[in-house]
Each structure stands twice: as structure tokens, then as C-alpha cells.
Amino acid sequence: MNKSENIQTNRTEDGGLPPRQRHMVLGIMMAGTTAACISQSMMIAALPTIMQEFLVGAGLAQLITTAYIFTLGLFSAMSAYLVSKLDARRLFFIAMVGFIVGCCASLFATNYPVLLASRLVQAIGAGILLPLIQVVALSVYPKSQYGKAMGIVGIIIGFAPAIGPAISGSIVDAWGWRAVFVALGTVSAVVTLLAIPFLPNVMRKPATHQRFDALSAVLFSFGAICLLAATACIEQSGWGVVAAASIALGAVLLFAFARRQLRIPNPLLKLSCFANRQFTVGLVLVLLGNLSFMAASIMVPLFVQDVQGASAAVSGLAILPGAVLLGFLNPITGRLLDSHGPWPLLVAGCALLLGGTLAFVACDAETPLWVVTVLYGVRICGVACLQMPMTAYASKQLSGDDVAQGTAIITSIRQISSALLSSVLIGIMALASSGDLGIDAHGFGVSFSILAALTIVGFVFGAVFLPKRRKASGRR
Known part of the structure; x- marks a missing residue:
């Protein structure tokens, strides 16, 4: 009996793995997925520098972030098929190698189109890794602990992109934007080499064979x-x-x-999953949380640099406390979902998001940096109540092979919609601003006003359809 078969036989009665084995598997995969997740936002602090070097505007420059997220979403849609054909270990290494190749290409990019293309290569690897670790987490934990599982995964899915601007800001100021890819490629290569002798395959074989x-x-x-x-x-x-x-x-x-x-x-995507109303409601709230996070993580650093005249490092440090807070809160909100259900998290999440967003509308060049940091933290608390808990809630409504399909649907739609809508919001911010390349406080306020309206719509939708009482499991 090989190592993977031994792990399958060690599963507990509720379908999960023993704690020691699940921690080992998730620890290895989280280490590798962190680089792909953090890469989503690491170029945010470098946008003004890239805009100047390649002479592109904010709308075009931000594609190295939003197009990355968009491509990640496209390949996430294919993850259910890949999971049915290849074991988790092999998929992990294929994705990591692809990501490393993309980092090398970005390092030597000589113009903006080459840089953008190399970012999309990185996104292909990330598009495999992101849904894969979620499927693995749901495989090694029992359904009664899905909130906890997604809370742990949320440490990297939410926390890693949030700290990206802070880390890259310091790197860009010290060594330039190309050094970002040196760091990402090096870390990814080391993790890949170290995982070779230790990462087993833990995925159950699907009940049915899926054709592409x-x-x-x-x-x-x-x-x-x-x-x-x-x-x-x-x-x-x-x-x-x-x-x-x-x-x-x-x-x-x-x-x-x-x-x-x-x-x-x-x-390719089992859209019949949307026949489960609670899965659909959970997905809509996931989209709200992810858009609120991604749009702000791009717009706030731009605001700090272009409107308040701070450096890339300062713009990253301004949102760093919020990033740390998100990593701390994700496991807590996951456990709250398991114990109290989704309703309290909806109320708290939307209230915090709305309050922080409306306060950002009033910010201008004279707003103290500490106020920007606090407001970003308030919004992060709202994101933590929605993003990963509602992912777990939606996944809990499904069973069997539909879990991989549901994860693919959630990840792909979440990433693509966030990329498209973030791009629209940034475009609105740029068009409403008077600068040729940068933004101003008026454009910033307009975009956050739209985010506030979307938060209200999301709350009303959730209030109408979410159950007010906690349910042990989802129902068709």
C-alpha cells in the first residue's frame, strides 16, 4: 500500500482526515499557493512606476492586476475537469512550475505587452492552485467543519493578496519593480523543491469520469x-x-x-448547481465580499500615492494592518459560520463594509494616513465576514463530486467578476479624475459611492433569501 492509499484508509468516520495529516497536507499546499495568491496584488504598489516607465495610463496599467485575476478565473473554471483527471500532487507541481516560468518571463520583460503576457502565464498556474487547495481542504475536513476549513484557506486567499502591496512597495522602492518577480520566483522554486518528498495525494477519485x-x-x-x-x-x-x-x-x-x-x-461548469438556491445566495455574497476587497486593495494604494503624494512603500504600509487583520479574522469567522450560521455574518459584514466605504467617499488629500488605514481595516472586517464564510456556506450546500464543480464555479466567477468590476470601478475613478495618468479625490469618491450602493443591494438580497436560523447542512 502506497502513501496516498494509506491516507485514504485513515479517514475518519465523518469523511475527514486525522488532524495531524490534514495539517501536513494543507501546510505544504498553502505554502505553495501563497506565492500565487500574493502575486495578485504585488504589482499594485508598482503601478505608478510602471505607468511612467512604459508611458501607459491607469486604466491600461491596472490590467497587470485585473487581467491576472481574470485569467486566474478562466482557468479556475477548468479545475473540476483537471481534478477528475489528475491527482492533487501532480496538479500542484504542474501549476507551480507554470507560475515560476511566468515569473522568469516577467523579470526580463522589455515592454508593457510582454509584461502583461507574462503575468497571464503566472495566472494560469494560480488558476489551478487556488481552486485546488479549496477542494483539498474540503476533502480533508468533514462537512461540519467546512467553515473552519475555508477559514484556514482564507488565511492565504484573503491575507496574501492583502499584504502584497505592502511587501512589493518596499521592494519597489529599494530595488525596482522587477525585483518583485525575483522574490516570487525564488520562493516558489524553493517551496516546489521542498514539497517533492513530503506532499502525498489526498484526493478521492471521482465517482464518474468527466470528459473535457x-x-x-x-x-x-x-x-x-x-x-x-x-x-x-x-x-x-x-x-x-x-x-x-x-x-x-x-x-x-x-x-x-x-x-x-x-x-x-x-x-465544463455544472451550472445545475444554481438550482440550489442557497448555493446561489452564498455565491452572490462571496462576489460582494471579493469585489469589496479587490477594488479597495487597488484603489486605496493609488489614492495614497497619486492624491496624497506618498511613496509606494507608504501606500503598501497603509493597508498592511488591514491585511494582518484579515489573516487573523478569517479562521474566526469560519468557526462562527459553523456555530451560528450565515445570518449574523451577513449583518455584521455589510454594516462594516457600508460604514467604511461611505467614510472613504469623504477622504481627500488632507485626510491623515492613519485615518485611511483605520477605514481600510473597518472594511476588511466586513470582508472577513463575507468572503470565506460564504464560500464555505455555498460549498456546504453541495455533496459528492459536485463539491469540486461548486468550487470551480465559485472561484472562476469570483475572480472574473472581481476583475471586470474592479476594472470598471478603476476606469470610472480615472475618468472622473482630472489627471492624465493619475487620479484625484473626486474620482476616488465616485468609485467608492458605487461600492456603497452595491453593498446595500447585496445586503437586501442576502436578507431576503438567507435562512435566519442555523442549519446543520444544506438542502436541495
């Missing part, structure tokens, strides 16, 4: 790309024929994709 539907992948990818292209056009030149045509084509392709998923026996 290439047409679905094409429809989904090109439909989403059309929407991203439309947002880029709007950011650069406002509404026009090209933007409208891109949106129309993207909508048609995504409609054809959705229609096909409901008709074929082996869909």
Missing part, C-alpha cells in the same frame, strides 16, 4: 475576454461602437456557453 468539452472552454473564454476588452475600451476612450460590440458578442457567447452546460452530460 473543448467547445465549452472556447465559448466561456472568448465570451469573458470580450467583456474584459469592452471594459478596457471604455476605460481608454469611453463608450463607443467597439465597446458595445464587444459586450454584445460576449453576452451571446456566454449565453451559448450556459445553454450548452445545461444540455451536455459532461459540462
Whole structure:
């Protein structure tokens, strides 16, 4: 009996692994996934420098972050198929190698298109790692502890991107933006080498064999790309024929994709999961939490640098306490979900988000930096109540092989929607500002006003459909 088979036989009666084994597996995979997660936001502090070096505006420059997240979401959609074909150990190493290759290409980029393309290569590796660690976490923990499992995974999914600007800000100020990729590539290579002798395969084999539907992948990818292209056009030149045509084509392709998923026996994304209303409600709240986090993590450092005139390092340090707070709160809010259900977290999360967001609307160049840091921390508390707990709540509604499909749906839609909407908000911020390359306080306030409105809508939606009492498990 090999090591992987031995781990499967050691599963407890409730389906999880013994604590020592689950901690070892998650520890190794979290170490590797951290680099991919932190890479989402590490270029935020470098945006002003890159804008100056390559002579691009804020709308185009931010694509190295939002397009990264977008590509991550596209490949997350294929994770359910990959999990059904390859074991977790092999997928982990394939993803890590791809991420390292992307870091090397970014290091030697000579122009902005090359830099952007190399970032997308990194995102492919991250697009495999991010849903993989969530599926593994749900595999090694029993369903009664899904909140705890997602809280632990949330330490890196939420915390790592949050500390990215602080770390990269110091690196950029000291050695330049290319040094960011030296650090990411080196850490990833070391983790990959150390994981070779210690990482077992813990995934159960799926009950059914899944075939890859290439047409679905094409429809989904090109439909989403059309929407991203439309947002880029709007950011650069406002509404026009090209933007409208891109949106129309993207909508048609995504409609054809959705229609096909409901008709074929082996869909790329099992959209029938949306028939479970509580899964759908949980996903909507996940989207609200992730958008609130990603948009602010890009816009606040830009505000500190462009409006308040601080350095990249200072802009990163301004949101660092919030990042630490998010890492601390994620396991706590996960346990609160297991013990009290989703309703108290919805109320607390939306209240904190709304309060912090409205306060940001009033910020200007004279706002003390400590106030910016406190307000960012308030919003992070709201994010911690929604992002990972609602991921766990949505996943808990599913069973069997649908868990991998549900994770793929949540991760892909979460990343793609956050990338698109963050791009739109940043574009609105830039268009509402008077600077040619930078932003001003008015544009910053306009974007946060929109975020406040979305928070209210999200709360009303959750208040109508979430159960007020805790349920032990989800129901169809």
C-alpha cells in the first residue's frame, strides 16, 4: 500500500482526515499557493512606476492586476475537469512550475505587452492552485467543519493578496519593480523543491469520469475576454461602437456557453448547481465580499500615492494592518459560520463594509494616513465576514463530486467578476479624475459611492433569501 492509499484508509468516520495529516497536507499546499495568491496584488504598489516607465495610463496599467485575476478565473473554471483527471500532487507541481516560468518571463520583460503576457502565464498556474487547495481542504475536513476549513484557506486567499502591496512597495522602492518577480520566483522554486518528498495525494477519485468539452472552454473564454476588452475600451476612450460590440458578442457567447452546460452530460461548469438556491445566495455574497476587497486593495494604494503624494512603500504600509487583520479574522469567522450560521455574518459584514466605504467617499488629500488605514481595516472586517464564510456556506450546500464543480464555479466567477468590476470601478475613478495618468479625490469618491450602493443591494438580497436560523447542512 502506497502513501496516498494509506491516507485514504485513515479517514475518519465523518469523511475527514486525522488532524495531524490534514495539517501536513494543507501546510505544504498553502505554502505553495501563497506565492500565487500574493502575486495578485504585488504589482499594485508598482503601478505608478510602471505607468511612467512604459508611458501607459491607469486604466491600461491596472490590467497587470485585473487581467491576472481574470485569467486566474478562466482557468479556475477548468479545475473540476483537471481534478477528475489528475491527482492533487501532480496538479500542484504542474501549476507551480507554470507560475515560476511566468515569473522568469516577467523579470526580463522589455515592454508593457510582454509584461502583461507574462503575468497571464503566472495566472494560469494560480488558476489551478487556488481552486485546488479549496477542494483539498474540503476533502480533508468533514462537512461540519467546512467553515473552519475555508477559514484556514482564507488565511492565504484573503491575507496574501492583502499584504502584497505592502511587501512589493518596499521592494519597489529599494530595488525596482522587477525585483518583485525575483522574490516570487525564488520562493516558489524553493517551496516546489521542498514539497517533492513530503506532499502525498489526498484526493478521492471521482465517482464518474468527466470528459473535457473543448467547445465549452472556447465559448466561456472568448465570451469573458470580450467583456474584459469592452471594459478596457471604455476605460481608454469611453463608450463607443467597439465597446458595445464587444459586450454584445460576449453576452451571446456566454449565453451559448450556459445553454450548452445545461444540455451536455459532461459540462465544463455544472451550472445545475444554481438550482440550489442557497448555493446561489452564498455565491452572490462571496462576489460582494471579493469585489469589496479587490477594488479597495487597488484603489486605496493609488489614492495614497497619486492624491496624497506618498511613496509606494507608504501606500503598501497603509493597508498592511488591514491585511494582518484579515489573516487573523478569517479562521474566526469560519468557526462562527459553523456555530451560528450565515445570518449574523451577513449583518455584521455589510454594516462594516457600508460604514467604511461611505467614510472613504469623504477622504481627500488632507485626510491623515492613519485615518485611511483605520477605514481600510473597518472594511476588511466586513470582508472577513463575507468572503470565506460564504464560500464555505455555498460549498456546504453541495455533496459528492459536485463539491469540486461548486468550487470551480465559485472561484472562476469570483475572480472574473472581481476583475471586470474592479476594472470598471478603476476606469470610472480615472475618468472622473482630472489627471492624465493619475487620479484625484473626486474620482476616488465616485468609485467608492458605487461600492456603497452595491453593498446595500447585496445586503437586501442576502436578507431576503438567507435562512435566519442555523442549519446543520444544506438542502436541495
